[in-house]
Amino acid sequence: xxxxxxxxxxxxxxxxxxxxxxxxxxxxxxxxxxxxxxxxxxxxxxxxxxxxxxxxxxxxxxxxxxxxxxxxxxxxxxxxxxxxxxxxxxxxxxxxxxxxxxxxxxxxxxxxxxxxxxxxxxxxxxxxxxxxxxxxxxxxxxxxxxxxxxxxxxxxxxxxxxxxxxxxxxxxxxxxxxxxxxxxxxxxxxxxxxxxxxxxxxxxxxxxxxxxxxxxxxxxxxxxxxxxxxxxxxxxxxxx
Amino acid sequence: xxxxxxxxxxxxxxxxxxxxxxxxxxxxxxxxxxxxxxxxxxxxxxxxxxxxxxxxxxxxxxxxxxxxxxxxxxxxxxxxxxxxxxxxxxxxxxxxxxxxxxxxxxxxxxxxxxxxxxxxxxxxxxxxxxxxxxxxxxxxxxxxxxxxxxxxxxxxxxxxxxxxxxxxxxxxxxxxxxxxxxxxxxxxxxxxxxxxxxxxxxxxxxxxxxxxx
Numbered sequence: 001x002x003x004x005x006x007x008x009x010x011x012x013x014x015x016x017x018x019x020x021x022x023x024x025x026x027x028x029x030x031x032x033x034x035x036x037x038x039x040x041x042x043x044x045x046x047x048x049x050x051x052x053x054x055x056x057x058x059x060x061x062x063x064x065x066x067x068x069x070x071x072x073x074x075x076x077x078x079x080x081x082x083x084x085x086x087x088x089x090x091x092x093x094x095x096x097x098x099x100x101x102x103x104x105x106x107x108x109x110x111x112x113x114x115x116x117x118x119x120x121x122x123x124x125x126x127x128x129x130x131x132x133x134x135x136x137x138x139x140x141x142x143x144x145x146x147x148x149x150x151x152x153x154x155x156x157x158x159x160x161x162x163x164x165x166x167x168x169x170x171x172x173x174x175x176x177x178x179x180x181x182x183x184x185x186x187x188x189x190x191x192x193x194x195x196x197x198x199x200x201x202x203x204x205x206x207x208x209x210x211x212x213x214x215x216x217x218x219x220x221x222x223x224x225x226x227x228x229x230x231x232x233x234x235x236x237x238x239x240x
Numbered sequence: 241x242x243x244x245x246x247x248x249x250x251x252x253x254x255x256x257x258x259x260x261x262x263x264x265x266x267x268x269x270x271x272x273x274x275x276x277x278x279x280x281x282x283x284x285x286x287x288x289x290x291x292x293x294x295x296x297x298x299x300x301x302x303x304x305x306x307x308x309x310x311x312x313x314x315x316x317x318x319x320x321x322x323x324x325x326x327x328x329x330x331x332x333x334x335x336x337x338x339x340x341x342x343x344x345x346x347x348x349x350x351x352x353x354x355x356x357x358x359x360x361x362x363x364x365x366x367x368x369x370x371x372x373x374x375x376x377x378x379x380x381x382x383x384x385x386x387x388x389x390x391x392x393x394x395x396x397x398x399x400x401x402x403x404x405x406x407x408x409x410x411x412x413x414x415x416x417x418x419x420x421x422x423x424x425x426x427x428x429x430x431x432x433x434x435x436x437x438x439x440x441x442x443x444x445x446x447x448x449x450x451x452x453x
Contacts, residue, residue, distance in 0.1 A: 073391065108339065108392060109339075112340045112341060112393075135301065150304050150344060154341035154342075237424075240393065
């Protein structure tokens with residue numbers, strides 16, 4: 001890789017990370033973010049080809065940051081083409097919201113059946129109450145509830161993750177509404193103050209790139225994947 | 241007569257449990273063999289569900305309703321199948337792996353395998369490796385099936401296979417894996433004997449393992 005080459009940086013990110021990224025990205029990069037619809041999560045194969053199309057349409061060879069995790073294999077099979085890809089090495093955005101993979105694993109092992117809510121998911125995403133409300137006109141109230149029961153009956157906990165006390169407070173009423181609905185499966189409600197650590201490391205890497213070109217990625221370490229031009233994202237790259 | 245098979249397939253594809261139960265009963269009343277109703281009416285319906293789900297043309301709610309319809313048909317046929325002494329073709333120990341509490345896929349595979357003539361030992365969800373090992377010791381299955389819905393939890397499949405190896409039981413069973421994040425490459429990597437891309441695929445694989453396909 002030519003070390004001092006100034007690659008343009010493009011960020012393709014899930015809408016769910018808009019708030020966190022917006023808070024830390026330096027001004028000169030903030031304009032280069034394309035936020036993708038959270039709805040891509042519903043069909044992982046759709047996520048793959050939508051992101052591939054977006055990648056292919058970037059004309060100049062660039063450093064493309066993907067604001068995603070493996071996301072149910074949604075990123076599997078993405079080809080970098082002429083670009084270099086930088087991807088957080090996590091299963092999904094929960095590790096990014098909690099600040100580290102270690103924090104995610106800790107929560108996961110404590111209560112595997114946890115459903116996470118965040119500002120991004122509450123505003124643009126999906127959650128059980130919304131899902132139920134979408135089912136009702138399609139299937140009728142009884143059938144809708146039966147469908148919800150089938151999908152969520154084993155969950156134990158609903159967690160609101162936010163990155164400040166103020167955010168916790170402002171999203172609490174909405175989260176509690178979801179929690180009260182999820183109470184039918186015995187799910188308890190908890191709040192976690194997340195960490196911006198992961199996103200900050202990402203932003204630090206990008207400022208390294210602005211300074212030193214692709215050499216700036218040398219410090220990417222275990223927490224990020226760097227896919228060179230002509231490469232492909234594989235599932236096993238995320239396994240550690 | 242074949243009209244009833246077709247209608248039963250459609251009822252399952254459309255997730256109409258009431259209709260599926262009625263049609264299965266009507267088939268029996270008309271003198272059709274329970275096994276034929278299952279093989280020619282119900283299984284093809286679920287096969288189509290599997291294909292459409294994988295292609296993204298059907299979503300979880302529709303699949304759940306189809307599964308419910310399949311269950312309704314099975315409930316009608318099961319006592320007749322048992323009474324007619326249809327021989328079981330093998331035994332499957334099935335579970336969703338540790339850390340994962342999604343059991344919709346596992347239950348679907350169970351249903352398809354039951355329909356194919358297997359006895360099913362279901363060890364539930366969030367089943368740790370030891371539970372699989374104990375299950376093998378106790379029930380001596382021909383096939384072990386593992387399911388996971390998350391990339392986070394599919395790693396537990398590898399741990400489970402390792403535990404089965406360490407218990408010295410690996411060559412007593414065939415192991416099949418499946419679930420949303422699983423693919424053939426992953427199955428190969430962790431040393432499973434096979435991968436099913438959907439519920440009908442899982443039951444086909446199990447049949448192959450016991451020499452019944």
